[in-house]
Amino acid sequence: MPYTRAISLFVGLQSYKVVRWKRHHKSWIELWLEFRGKISRCGKCGKKGLKYRDRAWIRLRDLDISKHRVYVWEPRQRWLCFWCGVRRVESRIARHHARCTRRFERWLFQLTEEMSVKGVSKLAQVDWETVKDAEIRYIVGVLRKRNLNGITDLGIDEVSEKKGHRYLTLVTDTVKRRVIWVGRGRDRAVLRKFFHWFGKKRTRRIRCVVIDMHDPYELEIRKQCPRAALIYDHFHVIKPLSIAIDDIRRRLQSKLPPAGRRYLKGSRYLLLRNRENLSKGQYIRLEELLTLPANETLNTAYILKEDLRVIFRRQDPKQARAELRDWKRRVRESNIPELLEYVKLLDRRRFGIMNFFKHRKTNGLSEGFNNVVKTIKKKAYGFHDWQYFSLKILRICGKLENTSFEQD
Numbered sequence: 589m590p591y592t593r594a595i596s597l598f599v600g601l602q603s604y605k606v607v608r609w610k611r612h613h614k615s616w617i618e619l620w621l622e623f624r625g626k627i628s629r630c631g632k633c634g635k636k637g638l639k640y641r642d643r644a645w646i647r648l649r650d651l652d653i654s655k656h657r658v659y660v661w662e663p664r665q666r667w668l669c670f671w672c673g674v675r676r677v678e679s680r681i682a683r684h685h686a687r688c689t690r691r692f693e694r695w696l697f698q699l700t701e702e703m704s705v706k707g708v709s710k711l712a713q714v715d716w717e718t719v720k721d722a723e724i725r726y727i728v729g730v731l732r733k734r735n736l737n738g739i740t741d742l743g744i745d746e747v748s749e750k751k752g753h754r755y756l757t758l759v760t761d762t763v764k765r766r767v768i769w770v771g772r773g774r775d776r777a778v779l780r781k782f783f784h785w786f787g788k789k790r791t792r793r794i795r796c797v798v799i800d801m802h803d804p805y806e807l808e809i810r811k812q813c814p815r816a817a818l819i820y821d822h823f824h825v826i827k828p829l830s831i832a833i834d835d836i837r838r839r840l841q842s843k844l845p846p847a848g849r850r851y852l853k854g855s856r857y858l859l860l861r862n863r864e865n866l867s868k869g870q871y872i873r874l875e876e877l878l879t880l881p882a883n884e885t886l887n888t889a890y891i892l893k894e895d896l897r898v899i900f901r902r903q904d905p906k907q908a909r910a911e912l913r914d915w916k917r918r919v920r921e922s923n924i925p926e927l928l929e930y931v932k933l934l935d936r937r938r939f940g941i942m943n944f945f946k947h948r949k950t951n952g953l954s955e956g957f958n959n960v961v962k963t964i965k966k967k968a969y970g971f972h973d974w975q976y977f978s979l980k981i982l983r984i985c986g987k988l989e990n991t992s993f994e995q996d
Contacts, residue, residue, distance in 0.1 A: 745954035
Protein backbone atom coordinates (compact mmCIF):
# COMPACT_ATOMS: atom_id res chain seq x y z
CA MET A 589 0.00 0.00 0.00
CA PRO A 590 1.16 3.61 -0.55
CA TYR A 591 2.84 5.55 2.25
CA THR A 592 3.63 2.39 4.26
CA ARG A 593 7.33 3.22 4.41
CA ALA A 594 6.65 6.76 5.59
CA ILE A 595 4.18 5.44 8.17
CA SER A 596 6.78 2.91 9.39
CA LEU A 597 9.26 5.72 10.02
CA PHE A 598 6.58 7.87 11.66
CA VAL A 599 5.34 5.13 13.99
CA GLY A 600 8.91 4.27 15.00
CA LEU A 601 8.52 0.67 16.18
CA GLN A 602 12.00 -0.83 16.00
CA SER A 603 12.47 -4.10 14.08
CA TYR A 604 9.00 -3.77 12.52
CA LYS A 605 7.68 -2.25 9.34
CA VAL A 606 4.13 -1.34 8.42
CA VAL A 607 2.86 -3.48 5.53
CA ARG A 608 -0.74 -2.29 5.55
CA TRP A 609 -2.87 0.40 7.18
CA LYS A 610 -6.54 1.35 7.36
CA ARG A 611 -8.42 4.35 8.69
CA HIS A 612 -11.85 3.97 10.30
CA HIS A 613 -14.51 6.68 10.68
CA LYS A 614 -11.92 9.45 11.17
CA SER A 615 -11.40 8.27 14.77
CA TRP A 616 -9.02 5.31 14.77
CA ILE A 617 -6.35 3.69 12.60
CA GLU A 618 -5.21 0.09 12.20
CA LEU A 619 -1.65 -0.85 11.23
CA TRP A 620 -0.43 -4.30 10.21
CA LEU A 621 3.21 -4.99 11.15
CA GLU A 622 5.86 -7.35 9.88
CA PHE A 623 9.06 -8.35 11.66
CA ARG A 624 12.16 -7.29 9.75
CA GLY A 625 14.72 -9.59 11.34
CA LYS A 626 15.38 -13.30 11.11
CA ILE A 627 14.93 -15.93 13.80
CA SER A 628 17.64 -18.59 13.78
CA ARG A 629 17.77 -19.78 17.40
CA CYS A 630 15.19 -21.03 19.88
CA GLY A 631 14.28 -18.47 22.51
CA LYS A 632 14.17 -21.14 25.24
CA CYS A 633 17.17 -23.44 24.67
CA GLY A 634 19.20 -21.10 22.44
CA LYS A 635 19.98 -23.84 19.91
CA LYS A 636 19.64 -23.75 16.15
CA GLY A 637 17.22 -25.97 14.29
CA LEU A 638 13.91 -24.19 13.85
CA LYS A 639 11.11 -24.83 11.39
CA TYR A 640 8.36 -22.28 10.74
CA ARG A 641 4.92 -23.58 11.70
CA ASP A 642 2.26 -20.84 11.69
CA ARG A 643 1.40 -17.40 13.08
CA ALA A 644 -1.49 -15.57 14.73
CA TRP A 645 -2.35 -11.88 14.49
CA ILE A 646 -2.71 -10.05 17.82
CA ARG A 647 -4.27 -6.58 18.01
CA LEU A 648 -2.56 -4.10 20.40
CA ARG A 649 -3.41 -0.54 21.41
CA ASP A 650 -0.56 1.87 20.60
CA LEU A 651 0.16 5.56 21.05
CA ASP A 652 -2.32 7.91 19.40
CA ILE A 653 -1.50 9.78 16.21
CA SER A 654 -2.99 13.26 16.49
CA LYS A 655 -6.62 12.67 17.52
CA HIS A 656 -6.72 9.13 16.15
CA ARG A 657 -6.53 6.02 18.30
CA VAL A 658 -4.01 3.56 16.87
CA TYR A 659 -4.24 -0.25 16.90
CA VAL A 660 -1.40 -2.38 15.58
CA TRP A 661 -1.72 -5.97 14.38
CA GLU A 662 1.41 -7.90 15.35
CA PRO A 663 2.16 -11.37 13.95
CA ARG A 664 2.99 -13.88 16.70
CA GLN A 665 4.91 -16.65 14.98
CA ARG A 666 5.20 -20.24 16.16
CA TRP A 667 8.27 -22.33 15.36
CA LEU A 668 9.03 -25.99 15.79
CA CYS A 669 12.28 -26.46 17.69
CA PHE A 670 13.88 -29.86 17.13
CA TRP A 671 15.11 -29.83 20.75
CA CYS A 672 12.25 -28.52 22.90
CA GLY A 673 9.12 -28.67 20.72
CA VAL A 674 6.76 -25.95 19.52
CA ARG A 675 7.70 -22.45 20.70
CA ARG A 676 5.91 -19.14 20.15
CA VAL A 677 8.13 -16.12 19.55
CA GLU A 678 7.48 -13.57 22.29
CA SER A 679 6.41 -10.08 21.30
CA ARG A 680 9.10 -7.41 21.09
CA ILE A 681 6.68 -4.54 21.65
CA ALA A 682 4.24 -5.88 24.27
CA ARG A 683 4.14 -8.01 27.39
CA HIS A 684 2.85 -11.55 27.38
CA HIS A 685 -0.98 -11.57 27.25
CA ALA A 686 -1.03 -7.74 27.09
CA ARG A 687 -3.47 -5.90 24.86
CA CYS A 688 -1.37 -2.76 24.43
CA THR A 689 2.23 -1.96 23.58
CA ARG A 690 4.90 -1.29 26.19
CA ARG A 691 5.30 2.32 25.16
CA PHE A 692 1.52 2.87 25.49
CA GLU A 693 1.67 1.43 29.02
CA ARG A 694 4.65 3.67 29.75
CA TRP A 695 2.66 6.71 28.59
CA LEU A 696 -0.22 5.72 30.88
CA PHE A 697 2.22 5.38 33.77
CA GLN A 698 3.66 8.85 33.18
CA LEU A 699 0.17 10.37 33.07
CA THR A 700 -0.75 8.86 36.45
CA GLU A 701 1.95 11.00 38.06
CA GLU A 702 -0.23 14.10 37.64
CA MET A 703 -3.71 12.63 37.08
CA SER A 704 -6.05 10.19 38.75
CA VAL A 705 -6.58 6.74 37.25
CA LYS A 706 -10.10 7.74 36.27
CA GLY A 707 -8.81 10.86 34.51
CA VAL A 708 -6.15 8.93 32.59
CA SER A 709 -8.71 6.30 31.65
CA LYS A 710 -11.01 8.96 30.21
CA LEU A 711 -8.18 10.72 28.34
CA ALA A 712 -6.69 7.55 26.82
CA GLN A 713 -10.12 5.95 26.21
CA VAL A 714 -9.18 2.70 27.91
CA ASP A 715 -10.56 0.79 30.88
CA TRP A 716 -9.37 2.07 34.26
CA GLU A 717 -8.10 -1.44 35.11
CA THR A 718 -5.70 -1.14 32.15
CA VAL A 719 -4.33 2.11 33.59
CA LYS A 720 -4.04 0.65 37.08
CA ASP A 721 -2.29 -2.52 35.86
CA ALA A 722 0.19 -0.47 33.81
CA GLU A 723 1.07 1.69 36.80
CA ILE A 724 1.43 -1.30 39.13
CA ARG A 725 3.67 -3.13 36.67
CA TYR A 726 6.09 -0.24 36.29
CA ILE A 727 6.19 0.53 40.01
CA VAL A 728 6.94 -3.12 40.85
CA GLY A 729 9.60 -3.21 38.12
CA VAL A 730 11.33 -0.12 39.50
CA LEU A 731 11.10 -1.39 43.09
CA ARG A 732 12.96 -4.55 42.12
CA LYS A 733 15.91 -2.42 40.96
CA ARG A 734 16.14 -0.31 44.12
CA ASN A 735 19.42 -0.30 46.00
CA LEU A 736 18.72 -0.71 49.72
CA ASN A 737 22.31 -1.39 50.78
CA GLY A 738 24.01 1.09 53.06
CA ILE A 739 20.87 2.21 54.93
CA THR A 740 21.86 3.12 58.49
CA ASP A 741 19.22 5.58 59.78
CA LEU A 742 15.50 4.81 59.86
CA GLY A 743 12.38 6.76 60.72
CA ILE A 744 9.17 4.90 61.58
CA ASP A 745 5.75 6.51 61.80
CA GLU A 746 2.10 5.66 61.16
CA VAL A 747 -0.42 7.36 58.90
CA SER A 748 -4.19 6.97 58.89
CA GLU A 749 -5.49 4.69 56.14
CA LYS A 750 -9.19 5.06 56.88
CA LYS A 751 -11.41 6.33 59.64
CA GLY A 752 -11.81 4.02 62.60
CA HIS A 753 -8.19 3.70 63.80
CA ARG A 754 -6.89 1.94 60.69
CA TYR A 755 -3.27 2.81 60.04
CA LEU A 756 -0.34 2.20 57.71
CA THR A 757 3.24 2.02 58.98
CA LEU A 758 5.80 4.00 56.95
CA VAL A 759 9.51 3.19 57.22
CA THR A 760 11.79 5.89 55.82
CA ASP A 761 15.47 6.16 55.00
CA THR A 762 16.24 9.45 56.73
CA VAL A 763 19.59 9.91 54.95
CA LYS A 764 18.30 9.64 51.36
CA ARG A 765 14.92 11.03 52.45
CA ARG A 766 12.68 8.34 50.95
CA VAL A 767 10.04 5.83 52.02
CA ILE A 768 11.35 2.28 51.65
CA TRP A 769 8.50 0.18 53.05
CA VAL A 770 4.77 0.40 53.78
CA GLY A 771 2.86 -2.02 56.02
CA ARG A 772 -0.74 -2.27 57.13
CA GLY A 773 -1.31 -1.74 60.85
CA ARG A 774 0.93 -0.38 63.60
CA ASP A 775 1.61 -3.30 65.94
CA ARG A 776 4.71 -5.42 66.53
CA ALA A 777 3.71 -7.99 63.91
CA VAL A 778 3.74 -5.33 61.17
CA LEU A 779 7.22 -4.11 62.09
CA ARG A 780 8.39 -7.73 62.35
CA LYS A 781 7.37 -8.17 58.70
CA PHE A 782 9.53 -5.19 57.77
CA PHE A 783 12.64 -6.57 59.45
CA HIS A 784 12.03 -9.97 57.86
CA TRP A 785 11.76 -8.28 54.45
CA PHE A 786 14.75 -6.02 55.14
CA GLY A 787 17.02 -8.95 56.02
CA LYS A 788 19.31 -9.68 58.96
CA LYS A 789 22.43 -8.42 57.20
CA ARG A 790 20.98 -4.98 56.52
CA THR A 791 19.34 -4.85 59.97
CA ARG A 792 22.72 -5.26 61.68
CA ARG A 793 23.96 -2.10 59.96
CA ILE A 794 21.22 0.13 61.39
CA ARG A 795 22.70 2.75 63.71
CA CYS A 796 19.64 4.70 64.86
CA VAL A 797 15.85 4.56 64.59
CA VAL A 798 13.52 7.51 65.21
CA ILE A 799 9.99 6.76 66.47
CA ASP A 800 7.13 8.57 68.21
CA MET A 801 7.12 6.73 71.58
CA HIS A 802 4.75 4.04 70.26
CA ASP A 803 5.37 1.03 72.53
CA PRO A 804 4.92 -1.79 69.94
CA TYR A 805 7.49 -0.13 67.67
CA GLU A 806 9.96 0.25 70.53
CA LEU A 807 9.65 -3.35 71.70
CA GLU A 808 10.20 -4.80 68.23
CA ILE A 809 13.11 -2.48 67.44
CA ARG A 810 14.90 -3.42 70.68
CA LYS A 811 14.46 -7.07 69.78
CA GLN A 812 15.52 -6.89 66.12
CA CYS A 813 18.37 -4.37 66.34
CA PRO A 814 19.40 -3.98 70.01
CA ARG A 815 22.60 -2.11 69.12
CA ALA A 816 20.78 0.69 67.31
CA ALA A 817 20.15 3.96 69.13
CA LEU A 818 16.41 4.37 69.74
CA ILE A 819 15.47 8.05 69.44
CA TYR A 820 12.19 9.73 70.37
CA ASP A 821 11.08 12.49 68.06
CA HIS A 822 11.15 15.71 70.09
CA PHE A 823 7.79 16.87 68.71
CA HIS A 824 6.09 13.80 70.19
CA VAL A 825 7.96 14.31 73.46
CA ILE A 826 6.63 17.86 73.82
CA LYS A 827 3.12 17.00 72.59
CA PRO A 828 2.03 15.39 75.93
CA LEU A 829 3.18 18.58 77.68
CA SER A 830 0.84 20.62 75.47
CA ILE A 831 -1.99 18.28 76.43
CA ALA A 832 -1.08 18.76 80.10
CA ILE A 833 -1.18 22.57 79.66
CA ASP A 834 -4.66 22.31 78.19
CA ASP A 835 -5.75 20.05 81.06
CA ILE A 836 -4.53 22.70 83.52
CA ARG A 837 -6.47 25.39 81.66
CA ARG A 838 -9.69 23.37 81.77
CA ARG A 839 -9.21 22.51 85.46
CA LEU A 840 -8.72 26.17 86.38
CA GLN A 841 -11.55 27.29 84.13
CA SER A 842 -14.00 24.94 85.83
CA LYS A 843 -13.24 26.53 89.21
CA LEU A 844 -13.78 30.13 88.07
CA PRO A 845 -17.06 32.05 88.21
CA PRO A 846 -18.93 32.59 84.91
CA ALA A 847 -17.21 35.94 84.26
CA GLY A 848 -13.74 34.41 84.65
CA ARG A 849 -14.66 31.45 82.47
CA ARG A 850 -15.61 33.80 79.65
CA TYR A 851 -12.18 35.41 79.86
CA LEU A 852 -10.40 32.07 79.56
CA LYS A 853 -12.67 30.95 76.74
CA GLY A 854 -10.79 30.75 73.44
CA SER A 855 -7.36 30.83 75.09
CA ARG A 856 -6.42 27.26 74.18
CA TYR A 857 -4.88 28.31 70.87
CA LEU A 858 -2.84 31.07 72.54
CA LEU A 859 -1.40 28.71 75.15
CA LEU A 860 -0.51 25.85 72.82
CA ARG A 861 0.91 27.74 69.87
CA ASN A 862 4.62 28.58 69.87
CA ARG A 863 5.29 32.06 71.22
CA GLU A 864 7.25 33.16 68.12
CA ASN A 865 4.28 32.30 65.89
CA LEU A 866 1.82 34.60 67.67
CA SER A 867 0.73 37.87 66.13
CA LYS A 868 1.19 41.13 68.02
CA GLY A 869 -2.45 41.19 69.12
CA GLN A 870 -2.37 37.55 70.22
CA TYR A 871 0.84 38.15 72.18
CA ILE A 872 -0.70 41.11 74.06
CA ARG A 873 -3.83 39.09 74.93
CA LEU A 874 -1.70 36.18 76.14
CA GLU A 875 0.33 38.48 78.42
CA GLU A 876 -2.86 39.94 79.86
CA LEU A 877 -4.24 36.46 80.45
CA LEU A 878 -1.15 35.09 82.20
CA THR A 879 -0.61 38.13 84.45
CA LEU A 880 -4.00 37.72 86.16
CA PRO A 881 -3.57 36.58 89.80
CA ALA A 882 -6.06 33.74 89.28
CA ASN A 883 -3.87 32.32 86.49
CA GLU A 884 -0.61 32.06 88.39
CA THR A 885 -0.53 28.25 88.01
CA LEU A 886 -1.26 28.54 84.29
CA ASN A 887 1.50 31.15 83.91
CA THR A 888 4.02 28.84 85.63
CA ALA A 889 3.05 25.93 83.40
CA TYR A 890 3.33 28.06 80.25
CA ILE A 891 6.80 29.31 81.19
CA LEU A 892 7.93 25.73 81.84
CA LYS A 893 6.58 24.65 78.45
CA GLU A 894 8.50 27.38 76.61
CA ASP A 895 11.67 26.60 78.59
CA LEU A 896 11.47 22.94 77.58
CA ARG A 897 11.24 23.94 73.92
CA VAL A 898 14.44 25.96 74.36
CA ILE A 899 16.17 22.95 75.94
CA PHE A 900 15.33 20.73 72.96
CA ARG A 901 16.99 23.29 70.67
CA ARG A 902 20.32 23.06 72.49
CA GLN A 903 23.15 21.73 70.32
CA ASP A 904 25.42 20.70 73.21
CA PRO A 905 24.22 17.35 74.66
CA LYS A 906 25.80 17.96 78.08
CA GLN A 907 24.20 21.38 78.43
CA ALA A 908 20.82 20.00 77.33
CA ARG A 909 20.96 17.15 79.85
CA ALA A 910 21.93 19.52 82.69
CA GLU A 911 19.14 21.97 81.82
CA LEU A 912 16.62 19.11 81.55
CA ARG A 913 17.52 17.92 85.06
CA ASP A 914 17.08 21.46 86.36
CA TRP A 915 13.75 21.73 84.49
CA LYS A 916 12.45 18.58 86.19
CA ARG A 917 13.46 20.00 89.58
CA ARG A 918 11.49 23.19 88.89
CA VAL A 919 8.42 21.13 87.91
CA ARG A 920 8.57 19.18 91.17
CA GLU A 921 8.85 22.43 93.10
CA SER A 922 5.78 23.83 91.30
CA ASN A 923 3.75 20.81 92.51
CA ILE A 924 1.34 21.02 89.56
CA PRO A 925 -0.27 17.53 89.24
CA GLU A 926 -0.46 17.47 85.45
CA LEU A 927 3.21 18.44 85.09
CA LEU A 928 4.29 15.91 87.71
CA GLU A 929 2.70 13.17 85.59
CA TYR A 930 4.57 14.50 82.57
CA VAL A 931 7.89 14.31 84.44
CA LYS A 932 7.16 10.65 85.20
CA LEU A 933 6.75 10.12 81.45
CA LEU A 934 10.13 11.76 80.81
CA ASP A 935 11.76 9.52 83.39
CA ARG A 936 10.32 6.39 81.79
CA ARG A 937 11.48 7.51 78.33
CA ARG A 938 14.79 9.03 79.37
CA PHE A 939 17.02 6.85 77.17
CA GLY A 940 15.23 7.75 73.94
CA ILE A 941 15.21 11.44 74.91
CA MET A 942 18.91 11.44 75.75
CA ASN A 943 19.64 9.79 72.40
CA PHE A 944 17.90 12.71 70.73
CA PHE A 945 20.35 15.15 72.29
CA LYS A 946 23.24 12.94 71.16
CA HIS A 947 22.19 12.27 67.54
CA ARG A 948 19.84 15.22 66.81
CA LYS A 949 17.58 13.05 64.64
CA THR A 950 13.88 13.84 64.20
CA ASN A 951 10.87 12.27 62.49
CA GLY A 952 9.97 15.46 60.66
CA LEU A 953 10.58 13.76 57.31
CA SER A 954 8.04 11.03 58.12
CA GLU A 955 5.53 13.63 59.27
CA GLY A 956 5.99 15.41 55.95
CA PHE A 957 5.36 12.16 54.09
CA ASN A 958 2.14 11.78 56.08
CA ASN A 959 0.83 14.96 54.45
CA VAL A 960 1.84 13.65 51.01
CA VAL A 961 -0.03 10.39 51.70
CA LYS A 962 -3.15 12.33 52.64
CA THR A 963 -2.88 14.24 49.36
CA ILE A 964 -2.56 10.98 47.39
CA LYS A 965 -5.66 9.62 49.11
CA LYS A 966 -7.62 12.81 48.56
CA LYS A 967 -6.63 12.96 44.88
CA ALA A 968 -8.01 9.45 44.28
CA TYR A 969 -11.07 9.95 46.54
CA GLY A 970 -9.81 7.06 48.67
CA PHE A 971 -8.46 3.58 47.90
CA HIS A 972 -10.23 0.24 48.22
CA ASP A 973 -7.06 -1.69 47.34
CA TRP A 974 -4.54 -0.97 50.08
CA GLN A 975 -1.69 -2.72 48.21
CA TYR A 976 -2.20 -0.37 45.28
CA PHE A 977 -2.31 2.49 47.79
CA SER A 978 1.03 1.38 49.27
CA LEU A 979 2.59 1.20 45.79
CA LYS A 980 1.41 4.75 45.08
CA ILE A 981 3.06 5.89 48.31
CA LEU A 982 6.33 4.16 47.38
CA ARG A 983 6.23 5.68 43.91
CA ILE A 984 5.81 9.27 45.08
CA CYS A 985 7.59 9.17 48.45
CA GLY A 986 10.23 6.60 47.51
CA LYS A 987 11.99 8.71 44.85
CA LEU A 988 11.24 6.30 42.02
CA GLU A 989 10.33 8.86 39.35
CA ASN A 990 13.82 9.41 37.93
CA THR A 991 14.35 5.76 37.05
CA SER A 992 14.60 5.25 33.29
CA PHE A 993 12.09 2.96 31.62
CA GLU A 994 12.88 0.12 29.30
CA GLN A 995 12.81 1.04 25.64
CA ASP A 996 10.86 -0.81 22.96
